[in-house]
Amino acid sequence: MSGSTDNTPKDLAAWIPAEIQGWTPKRADGLYTRDNLYDYIDGGAEVYLSFSFQRMVARRYGKAGAPDIIADLFDMGSSEDAYGVYHHDVHESPSAGIGQESEYMEGALYFWKGRYFASIMAMQETEESKRAVLELGKAVASAIPAEGPPPDLVERLPKKGMDPKQVHYFHNHFCLNAHYFLADDNILQLDAATEGMVARYAPASGGAPMALVLVRYPAADQAEKAFASFKNAYLHDADAEGIVKTENGKWAGARLVGSHIIGVFDAPSKPEILRMFSEVNAANPKGHDKGEPKHE
Numbered sequence: 001m002s003g004s005t006d007n008t009p010k011d012l013a014a015w016i017p018a019e020i021q022g023w024t025p026k027r028a029d030g031l032y033t034r035d036n037l038y039d040y041i042d043g044g045a046e047v048y049l050s051f052s053f054q055r056m057v058a059r060r061y062g063k064a065g066a067p068d069i070i071a072d073l074f075d076m077g078s079s080e081d082a083y084g085v086y087h088h089d090v091h092e093s094p095s096a097g098i099g100q101e102s103e104y105m106e107g108a109l110y111f112w113k114g115r116y117f118a119s120i121m122a123m124q125e126t127e128e129s130k131r132a133v134l135e136l137g138k139a140v141a142s143a144i145p146a147e148g149p150p151p152d153l154v155e156r157l158p159k160k161g162m163d164p165k166q167v168h169y170f171h172n173h174f175c176l177n178a179h180y181f182l183a184d185d186n187i188l189q190l191d192a193a194t195e196g197m198v199a200r201y202a203p204a205s206g207g208a209p210m211a212l213v214l215v216r217y218p219a220a221d222q223a224e225k226a227f228a229s230f231k232n233a234y235l236h237d238a239d240a241e242g243i244v245k246t247e248n249g250k251w252a253g254a255r256l257v258g259s260h261i262i263g264v265f266d267a268p269s270k271p272e273i274l275r276m277f278s279e280v281n282a283a284n285p286k287g288h289d290k291g292e293p294k295h296e
Contacts, residue, residue, distance in 0.1 A: 079148020
């Protein structure tokens with residue numbers, strides 16, 4: 001991953017304004033690391049911890065006669081993981097034009113820039129609080145000194161038929177299952193060192209969307225072991241091309257390409273899977289994988 005460094009302040013709170021349109025801090029900031037994030041986000045911390053989360057600052061603002069505003073700024077360790085935690089949720093509202101990607105919805109603003117993810121939320125949406133939330137977001141985004149790249153795996157995904165709201169980045173089994181459930185067990189042998197994408201596509205023949213899962217392993221031998229595990233658990237009845245018709249009447253298949261595994265699920269036909277295999281390969285940047293693609 002390439003977006004892991006920038007001019008990070010020792011105190012993230014330095015990037016959050018002390019006052020915004022009459023709102024001022026109500027109490028001391030909350031400061032959290034991997035050791036105590038559950039104290040602040042009970043039930044939701046696992047999403048952040050599944051990425052390379054480093055630390056966060058939480059500030060609660062108050063103003064007489066107005067709803068409180070809470071600003072949370074997360075250092076996610078890399079721009080790829082800031083992208084990942086932002087894209088963990090489905091964003092259907094228009095962009096707020098803040099940071100590298102953003103969404104404002106019913107009093108809440110979410111955005112990422114560089115290795116940082118921000119959540120800024122008014123406890124009740126009013127015209128006044130909306131203006132303050134957006135102005136606060138612009139100030140925080142402006143303070144972050146640099147943008148960073150999204151995961152390079154994004155460029156390997158075919159664009160035709162993709163639902164842009166359903167594109168997710170992950171490292172581990174927990175996050176994969178949150179977006180597309182494969183199995184209770186970690187049959188793809190995912191861990192903090194693996195990188196993956198899940199995306200939804202409209203089949204060329206029409207009908208319900210199918211899912212594409214693309215995983216990159218640190219080394220080809222790890223990918224081979226994971227592919228053998230996946231085939232044994234999920235594709236044990238597959239044909240010579242790694243494709244099988246599933247119990248729900250849909251089709252699923254997987255292919256090993258260098259240090260990558262490509263999986264296609266809920267496809268309406270075998271030709272749709274073969275088409276997706278071909279389009280993912282065509283999207284691979286030249287020279288990224290050493291050696292010829294290995295198909296099984």
